[in-house]
Amino acid sequence: MFSLREHRLPDGRELLLFGRSAHREEPCESLPPVSPGAGSHLRWHPLRGEWVAYAGARQGRTFLPAASFCPLCPAAEGRLGEIPFRTFEIAVFENRFPAFSDAGGALPVLPPGVEAAPAKGRCEVVVFSDDHRAALGTLSDDRIALLFEVWGARVEALGREYPHVLPFENRGEEIGVTLHHPHGQIYAFPFIPAQVRRAAEAQAASPVIGDLLRHAGELEIEALDEAVALVPPFAMYPYETWILPRRRAPGPQALSGSERQAMARLLGRAVRRLDGLFGSPMPYILTVQCAPRGFEDSFHMSVEIRPFRRDSGKLKYLAGVEQGAGVFLADILPEDAAARLRTLPAGGPA
Ligand SMILES: [Zn+2]
Structure with a gap:
């Protein structure tokens, strides 16, 4: 269970604070609003057979600011950020610079x-912690479980309006991440992306993920009663890692408390x-693959991590x-990747 505080930023954007305990702090000043771009x-x-999105306003976005000017850090004396509070979970x-928004505007002449x-x-930013130096790998299991609840709440809320919602995290300067503060994003699309539709149709035709779980064998990295980490037998990236609930759930909103804890x-x-x-630190793209609209009864959610380093310095x-x-x-077999990952320390958060 979580507590939710809804706050409006001065430019009208919504700020949601999720936590284990109620957030009652008085807001401080926030960053000045920017004029919405085209x-x-x-x-x-x-x-x-796919849409390409053009977001003209995104070129002006913040690019690798010094840590002392991180816009995702909590507000402090003399420092304004996106989040006008001194603490948060x-x-x-x-997003100030959304690639998708209902703001509208005239279409160009083509x-x-x-x-x-x-x-x-809609594009949202999800800040995992108020600690600038944290990362998914240093957060407590309970904070990651809260993150699953946040993903679930947003997938459910945005899914009422949009046919597909994708929570994700891009991590690492190597893949163009402009802010080092631990955060992810959520995109709500006005259509079902072609790749997502193909995956959903494949699952509607046959229980691909359920079969994968039953026959994971040497592809398993680690298994708990309610969730499994494995390398898919058809991994496209070196050391690609999927986290799957054993029971079919269309998205994080449908996980039970104990399933969330196991996934986290x-x-x-x-x-x-x-x-x-x-x-x-491994540069990676993490996606939470949820059922697009109309596929809730056959889709098995997955959390997929695509690492971008295949060897030291490569x-x-x-x-x-x-x-x-x-x-x-790929130059490493999925079963060899799983065997290597099993030998590595997975420790507790630092
Ligand atoms: Zn920060």
Whole structure:
């Protein structure tokens, strides 16, 4: 169970404070509002059958500020941030520079035959902690369990309005992360992305994830009664790690308290293993794959971590074969990756 405080920022954006205990602090001053940029829009890629989103306003966003000016840190004397409070557990707010928003705006004039649409939707920032130096791997299991509750609450709320909601975390300067404060994001899309639809249709046709759990064998990294961490047998990234609830749930909103705890414990341990692989924090993309609208009765949620370091000092790039043919090349077998990950210390949070 969590306590929720709803707060309005001066420019009208919503700020939600989630915590184990009620948040009653008086707000301080917040960052001045920025004028909203040109509305985002979508263009249809007829060869891929996918939308491409164009967000003109995003170029001006904060780029690697010094730690003393982190906009996600709690407010302090003489320092304004996005969150006008001195302490918080998990904070969620609407992105200042959203790629998707209901703000609207005129569509650009495009050559005939190029289909465009407003990029309606919502982009939120999820700040995992008020400690700038924390990371998913140093948070307590209970804080990560709270994060699962936050993901669930937002997927449920945004899912009422939008057909697909994606919580995710991009981590590491190597993959272009501009703020080091531990945080993730949530995108609510006005359509079901093509890749998500393909995955949902595959699961509707056959219980792919349930079968995977039953036959994981040497692909298992670690298993608890209610959740499993494994390397999928068809991993596309080196040391790719999935955390799965054993019972089929369409998203984190449908997990029980004990399932959330098991998922949280395995997630923290999985990140610490990845950080231990090459002796430096692993750059990764973490996604929480939830059922898109209409697939709630067959979709089995997953938390998927795609690491971007394949060896000491070597990053995984999507090169010719991946980009030109959509065929992923991997140089470590999933079962070998699982065996290696099992040997690494997963310890407790620092
Ligand atoms: Zn910070």
